[in-house]
Amino acid sequence: MNIAIIGGGIAGIAAAISLKKQGFSSVVYEKFPSYLNKGKGFILLPNGCSALERIGLKDKISKRGLELKQVVIQNTEGTILKTDELTDTYSVVRQDFLMMLLEELGESQIEFDCAFDRFETDESGKITKAVFQNGKTVEADIFIGADGSNSRSRKYITNALTVPSRVKELVGLLHAPDIAENLGNTFVKVQSEKESLSFGIVPTAGGRIIWFMQYDSAELDFDDCSPEDTAAAALEVVKDWKGYPKEILKRSIGMDVYRWNTRDMDIPKQFHKNNFVMIGDALHPFLTFTSQGTGTALCDAIAIGCSLSRNKEDYQAGFADYQNMRMPALEGITEWGRQLSWEFLRVDIAKGKISIPLAFKS
Numbered sequence: 082m083n084i085a086i087i088g089g090g091i092a093g094i095a096a097a098i099s100l101k102k103q104g105f106s107s108v109v110y111e112k113f114p115s116y117l118n119k120g121k122g123f124i125l126l127p128n129g130c131s132a133l134e135r136i137g138l139k140d141k142i143s144k145r146g147l148e149l150k151q152v153v154i155q156n157t158e159g160t161i162l163k164t165d166e167l168t169d170t171y172s173v174v175r176q177d178f179l180m181m182l183l184e185e186l187g188e189s190q191i192e193f194d195c196a197f198d199r200f201e202t203d204e205s206g207k208i209t210k211a212v213f214q215n216g217k218t219v220e221a222d223i224f225i226g227a228d229g230s231n232s233r234s235r236k237y238i239t240n241a242l243t244v245p246s247r248v249k250e251l252v253g254l255l256h257a258p259d260i261a262e263n264l265g266n267t268f269v270k271v272q273s274e275k276e277s278l279s280f281g282i283v284p285t286a287g288g289r290i291i292w293f294m295q296y297d298s299a300e301l302d303f304d305d306c307s308p309e310d311t312a313a314a315a316l317e318v319v320k321d322w323k324g325y326p327k328e329i330l331k332r333s334i335g336m337d338v339y340r341w342n343t344r345d346m347d348i349p350k351q352f353h354k355n356n357f358v359m360i361g362d363a364l365h366p367f368l369t370f371t372s373q374g375t376g377t378a379l380c381d382a383i384a385i386g387c388s389l390s391r392n393k394e395d396y397q398a399g400f401a402d403y404q405n406m407r408m409p410a411l412e413g414i415t416e417w418g419r420q421l422s423w424e425f426l427r428v429d430i431a432k433g434k435i436s437i438p439l440a441f442k443s
């Protein structure tokens with residue numbers, strides 16, 4: 082059985098690894114020419130770690146990433162509001178993580194510079210080939226949509242549009258060995274008690290820190306800033322805060338900052354149609370707060386490999402099995418993200434009820 086995977090992000094590559102381990106052959110088609118400098122980094126929660134264990138990569142994450150042992154929430158005066166222990170949680174730079182997956186898969190199983198355009202179907206509606214913007218066409222028995230939150234392949238199943246989220250996020254990556262060393266294995270989140278604004282500082286491997294600023298786009302707007310001007314504009318916003326945010330933004334001036342315009346969407350009722358199935362952000366673009374984008378992408382990837390393996394003679398049954406397995410967790414995380422977003426936007430209500438991010442287990 083030939084399998085074509087549209088999108089070579091975390092879900093796409095992990096699915097190819099998972100399928101390979103189950104004895105299937107697949108090829109991944111990625112629109113970008115390489116992974117260089119694409120994205121900053123993220124936190125991988127226990128569900129993501131156990132998914133990595135299933136494909137034999139748990140040891141590697143402890144070398145490529147940094148184990149986080151504690152989360153501390155503090156206010157802008159530096160007063161600690163809440164702490165929590167973390168287990169099996171890692172921070173990792175996105176590019177390092179993708180390279181780790183690619184090393185495991187092997188470069189021969191991915192084609193870069195292949196932007197998916199559309200599917201062609203037979204009279205029954207079943208997909209016969211995928212057509213790419215460079216003119217390439219690919220025939221396969223099964224097509225997996227893993228092309229992220231703005232998925233083009235998703236249109237084969239649903240015309241549901243993603244809705245822009247009011248909460249947006251800036252993400253940066255900074256080499257700051259002194260700050261990383263002081264933080265040790267602690268993830269610090271500074272939460273304003275007066276407005277919908279927070280700043281996260283996540284130490285990671287190699288003396289680097291991943292930082293993010295979550296804000297209400299109805300109150301703050303960085304849309305007119307270039308990626309290099311964004312840190313200076315963000316610094317103005319936190320200039321009276323105590324602690325690391327000011328220092329980190331000062332050092333980030335002139336550096337590229339990723340503006341993450343997160344989007345929301347209900348989980349589709351059907352994850353699959355005919356010989357097509359969706360995984361990762363293409364299926365469930367989560368809101369920013371859950372830190373579950375990567376972990377769930379890995380879990381989807383493992384689940385689709387296992388479901389197809391259990392139903393080798395009937396991929397439709399495999400798709401149904403995959404959907405049954407993943408639906409409850411994905412619906413739960415979507416709702417939880419909305420709840421955290423709601424609390425964030427209603428600062429007065431959230432006061433005294435500070436949710437620890439990363440607490441959701443799936």
Ligand SMILES: Cc1cc2nc3c(=O)[nH]c(=O)nc-3n(C[C@H](O)[C@H](O)[C@H](O)COP(=O)(O)OP(=O)(O)OC[C@H]3O[C@@H](n4cnc5c(N)ncnc54)[C@H](O)[C@@H]3O)c2cc1C
Nearest residue numbers: 088090091092112120121122123196197228229361362374
């Ligand atoms: C450039 C980029 C930077 C990111 N940076 C961060 C970050 O710093 N922190 C964070 O928490 N999350 C980040 N994310 C999101 C995070 O990677 C995902 O939420 C999560 O890993 C789920 O993975 P995914 O593979 O489903 O989606 P994604 O990681 O978004 O991967 C989708 C892949 O599909 C490719 N693609 C899209 N359209 C097409 C097409 N038409 N044809 C072929 N390929 C296509 C994309 O280039 C991408 O490689 C980033 C995503 C991207 C694309």
